[in-house]
Amino acid sequence: MPPEKLVRMANQIATFFSAQGADAAPAAVATHLRQFWDPRMRRTIVAHAAAGGAGLDPVAAAAIARLAAEETA
Template sequence: MANDIARYFASEPDREEAVTGIATHLKRFWEPRMREAIIAHCRDAEGAGLHELARDAVARLANG
């Protein structure tokens, strides 16, 4: 699901805007346990299988 969101935002010409959009979407619409699970995946498996923009957005969520 995070990859689908990232692919949607990938058309944004400003990379920073895309990452912000993904992080905002995850924060607004994902349950806390879903966010915790994807943060753990990025920490433990280095985000294997995630779109680069999704990994950056999840890192942003994890850091703040």
């Protein structure tokens, strides 16, 4: 799946969870991505974020940073 589509999807998820507040939203988005996205999708969005993350909402970017940290831990 192209990174642009994943960015759009991640941003939509971040918009939904933003109502939970700045502290809880990134964790909720990361949980959603972990539970419902295929590992290939997660690898692609993590790589996109590592390459600058063009177009990512700040909440989505924070969630993806959490995923990246989990993968390297």
